[in-house]
Amino acid sequence: MNTPILYSGLPLDRAHGLRRHADLGALARLPDARFSLYWRGRQLIRGNPPVAALSGGTPLIEQLLELDAPLLLLGLDGDSPVLASDLSALDGDEDGPRLTVEGRWVLLRSVGGLLPAADAALLAYARGMLIWREKTRFCSVCGTRLSIADGGHSAKCTDEACAALHFPRTDPAIIMLVTDPDGRALLGRQPVWAPGMYSCLAGFVEPGESLEEAVGREVWEEAGVRISSARYFASQPWPFPSSLMVGFHAEAPHCEPHPDLHEIEDVRWFTRQQIRQFGEREAPSPDGLFLPSRDSISRALIEDWLGG
Ligand SMILES: [Zn+2]
Incomplete structure (x- = not known):
């Protein structure tokens, strides 16, 4: 597996021992403390190409503490604490909250693939933690x-x-690229997706089943295809809102798929040559088809297979 998985690879020490007895107010006031800020689902980034904006400084910290904004310790960068704070209580508009701070407020998935991998991992971690806290x-x-x-x-x-x-x-979900002996891959699409996007099949793991069993069940339920094997590929933190995507390559015999039309609008076998002609969302193929975005493990599974 040569394809890096975005949203993993956090560069911080999670500082398990420190957080057990952490005085968050005292950590927040340390001169080298930095904050990843969150507001109503959006996070602060800056620059072009974008990087995660880590904010600090006394005026900001006093504002956070005065607001009694939820705080949490993400970990240590060297000896410096990195915290996350949820400012959703602040009023704001489409530009973000009323707060004087450098950067712009974005949904992580809108920039995920453009961020340095370490920054994408940091923002995914902060987002997952703060969504849990919010709920x-x-x-x-x-x-x-x-x-x-x-x-x-x-x-x-x-x-x-x-x-x-x-x-x-963290809710485990399985995602799998099913291939057959003819060198084809099974891709499907849900009716809620942007028209033209085809991706791997996926679903949540249910109580009382292993990951491999979940792969077999979902492929059967969604596509009417019985797999003969499933091989672990990689996993991806997916805080949209709280999943861990567990990726598999799976094999099935030559057969015709039958989509469950409640969940899947279409499911088809595609050859490598066909998939190589798929475009991106912004520039689909001549017949309007495109692959999932480059930040997803679905795309990593497909790219891994195309390169194999
Ligand atoms: Zn209770």
């Missing part, structure tokens, strides 16, 4: 408000009798 304010056992602990990496129920602990969740 995890009350105990799912008893409904009581939660108290954040471990530098933002866990939440504890404030009802002493319950005291349930909650941790950031």
Whole structure:
């Protein structure tokens, strides 16, 4: 596997020991502390080509603390703490929140493939953590408000009798490129996708099944194809909102696919030659077909197969 997987490869030390007893206010006030900022799904970047904007400085920190904005410790860059903060409580407009800070506010997927890999990983990590935090304010056992602990990496129920602990969740999803003995790959499309895009089949892992079983079930459910083997390829953090995509190459005998029209609009076998003629979203092939964006493991699976 030579294709790098975007959104993995975090350059920080996650500082597990430090975050256990971290005083986030004190860490935030350290002169070398830097912040990855988040506002209503968007994150701060700067420059062209873009890089992750890590903001700092006393006026910003005082604003964050005054706002009581959710903070969490992402980790250490050398000895310097890197934190993430959610400013969604601030008013704003399409340009972002009312905050004087250098950069522009974007959805990660709109720039993911343009960012340096380390920056894409940092923003994916911050996004995943802050989305979890945004959705995890009350105990799912008893409904009581939660108290954040471990530098933002866990939440504890404030009802002493319950005291349930909650941790950031990552939902495993499998994604697979199915190929046949004729050298063809099975690609499909969901009706909600941009017209012309074909991609690997994918789905969530269900309780009580292994990753390999999930691959077999999803290919059968979505395409009516029975696979004969599944081989692990790579995995990708996918905080849109909270998945881990686990990629497989799978093999199936020569057969005709039958799409489940509730989920899949079309599924077809394509040869390498056909797929090499697919374009990009901005410049599709003459018949309007294009591959998923270069930030996705789906694209990495297809490129890996094309190069094989
Ligand atoms: Zn509880």
